[in-house]
Amino acid sequence: MVSFSAVAKRYPGGQEALKSVSFSLEDGALAFVTGRSGAGKSTLLKLIPAIERPSSGSVIVGGQNVGALKRSAIPYLRRNLGLVFQDQKLLYDRSVFDNVILPLAFSSLSPKEAARRARAALAKVGLLEREKANPVQLSGGEQQRLAIARAVVNRPALLIADEPTANLDAESAARILDLFVDFNRVGVTVLIATHDRGLVERYGGVHFHLENGRIG
Amino acid sequence: MKAWLRQHRHALAAALRRVGLLNTLVIGVALALPAGGYAVIDSLRGVTARLAPEPQISVFLSSGAKRADADALGRALRAEPRIATVRFVPRDEALKEMRSIEGVDELVAAIGRNPLPDAFVVTARGPGVDTLAADLAKLPGVARVQADAVWARRLAALAATLKLGLAILATLLGAGLVAVTFNTIRLQILTERDEIEVSKLIGATDAFIRRPFYYAGLLQGVAGGLVALGIVALALWLLDGEVRSLAQSYGSDFRFGFLAAREAAAVVGFAGLLGWIGAQLSVGRHLREIEPS
Numbered sequence: 106m107v108s109f110s111a112v113a114k115r116y117p118g119g120q121e122a123l124k125s126v127s128f129s130l131e132d133g134a135l136a137f138v139t140g141r142s143g144a145g146k147s148t149l150l151k152l153i154p155a156i157e158r159p160s161s162g163s164v165i166v167g168g169q170n171v172g173a174l175k176r177s178a179i180p181y182l183r184r185n186l187g188l189v190f191q192d193q194k195l196l197y198d199r200s201v202f203d204n205v206i207l208p209l210a211f212s213s214l215s216p217k218e219a220a221r222r223a224r225a226a227l228a229k230v231g232l233l234e235r236e237k238a239n240p241v242q243l244s245g246g247e248q249q250r251l252a253i254a255r256a257v258v259n260r261p262a263l264l265i266a267d268e269p270t271a272n273l274d275a276e277s278a279a280r281i282l283d284l285f286v287d288f289n290r291v292g293v294t295v296l297i298a299t300h301d302r303g304l305v306e307r308y309g310g311v312h313f314h315l316e317n318g319r320i321g
Numbered sequence: 322m323k324a325w326l327r328q329h330r331h332a333l334a335a336a337l338r339r340v341g342l343l344n345t346l347v348i349g350v351a352l353a354l355p356a357g358g359y360a361v362i363d364s365l366r367g368v369t370a371r372l373a374p375e376p377q378i379s380v381f382l383s384s385g386a387k388r389a390d391a392d393a394l395g396r397a398l399r400a401e402p403r404i405a406t407v408r409f410v411p412r413d414e415a416l417k418e419m420r421s422i423e424g425v426d427e428l429v430a431a432i433g434r435n436p437l438p439d440a441f442v443v444t445a446r447g448p449g450v451d452t453l454a455a456d457l458a459k460l461p462g463v464a465r466v467q468a469d470a471v472w473a474r475r476l477a478a479l480a481a482t483l484k485l486g487l488a489i490l491a492t493l494l495g496a497g498l499v500a501v502t503f504n505t506i507r508l509q510i511l512t513e514r515d516e517i518e519v520s521k522l523i524g525a526t527d528a529f530i531r532r533p534f535y536y537a538g539l540l541q542g543v544a545g546g547l548v549a550l551g552i553v554a555l556a557l558w559l560l561d562g563e564v565r566s567l568a569q570s571y572g573s574d575f576r577f578g579f580l581a582a583r584e585a586a587a588v589v590g591f592a593g594l595l596g597w598i599g600a601q602l603s604v605g606r607h608l609r610e611i612e613p614s
Contacts, residue, residue: 154522177526177527180526188523207520208524211524211526216327255523
């Protein structure tokens with residue numbers, strides 16, 4: 106599903122976020138990338154949907170070399186990925202339902218089917234009864250669950266989450282992680298970046314530890 | 322295909338919400354100037370066409386000239402290659418024409434005789450009207466030659482200047498329309514920065530993101546064009562009464578006419594095109610700057 110081969114990433118100014126990172130992730134895997142703040146976790150995750158491009162090495166996602174993708178092909182790559190960020194990136198001028206249905210706006214689904222899928226995703230994360238609410242009315246944990254619903258509404262093969270439990274209380278964090286595990290159980294490959302190594306011990310799965318831009 | 326049409330419908334609906342009243346009014350006022358100017362010139366064109374169809378030269382015979390002298394002069398004029406048409410105007414016919422002008426009949430009656438000579442009215446073939454007039458004046462039996470071309474040329478030059486001025490004005494205001502749309506779309510892009518960033522993250526293509534902005538530019542231009550037509554129609558309607566009274570005092574039935582349907586459609590279409598160009602330039606420049614981070 107995902108394969109990194111000798112991937113390095115240098116930002117303008119010379120900062121080297123990743124140094125010769127190699128790993129591969131099988132279909133249906135549950136994987137954690139751990140490391141301290143600034144270890145390169147976010148950079149690693151951003152290389153998969155081509156938010157960042159590798160300076161050297163290759164990133165293969167679903168058989169496609171992401172580093173060599175044309176700009177016009179990137180949207181189609183992202184449609185097969187579910188992305189969850191620490192800051193959720195929700196639209197606060199739209200309802201919960203409108204946030205979730207957004208990725209289906211450029212799909213070929215009929216409006217009726219798109220609405221059915223959006224409600225199913227909301228039901229899965231326990232937010233169906235809040236579909237008309239504005240995201241600002243939701244708690245931090247609920248906003249994160251909303252971001253997960255938006256990420257899975259397109260039924261992606263790979264779900265990527267960058268620090269999804271940061272700033273959440275233990276109960277909310279556990280609920281979020283349970284959701285990822287549930288999606289993994291139905292065949293979705295899940296890759297989660299976290300600074301909390303305790304999660305790995307609790308949930309198992311594949312574990313990569315990043316330190317100073319290298320996998321340790 | 323159905324999904325593609327649905328996306329366009331959504332983009333159009335989103336664009337309609339973006340069209341601002343004030344911007345539309347600014348564009349409408351800017352376009353009303355050249356559109357109104359064109360309508361006025363177009364109305365005047367009918368009058369000038371009647372007044373000066375061709376550069377003409379009137380060749381007056383001396384008052385004592387006989388019919389044979391007129392025939393000889395007529396033959397000489399028809400043989401002249403620089404002359405396109407020759408029309409003989411007998412003095413009686415000229416008097417009749419003159420009497421048809423209001424107030425002149427009493428004046429002629431007071432004189433008690435026909436003061437007009439026989440004349441030929443000729444139209445020149447090509448340029449060089451002044452030289453031709455000077456040569457005709459030397460022909461035997463010719464008392465006086467009057468070239469009507471001077472004022473006709475002045476009128477034509479004035480009309481051409483006005484048209485050129487309108488074209489320059491339309492170009493400048495058209496550029497202004499593009500600039501207004503460019504800036505409006507730029508502000509909209511900045512306002513919707515978060516939405517654009519999220520849309521890119523979840524797999525929206527550039528075309529999908531650009532589409533509502535293109536429609537917004539197009540619709541704003543079209544709306545501005547329609548406002549311009551409304552302003553022109555209102556201005557002409559307000560002026561028409563006064564202009565008709567003025568024209569009637571000169572014995573004319575002149576009145577301002579609104580643009581023909583094709584011309585009105587051209588104004589709206591042109592405004593829409595300029596709006597779309599403004600949006601295209603703005604989107605091309607500013608959308609690339611927004612990338613997910």
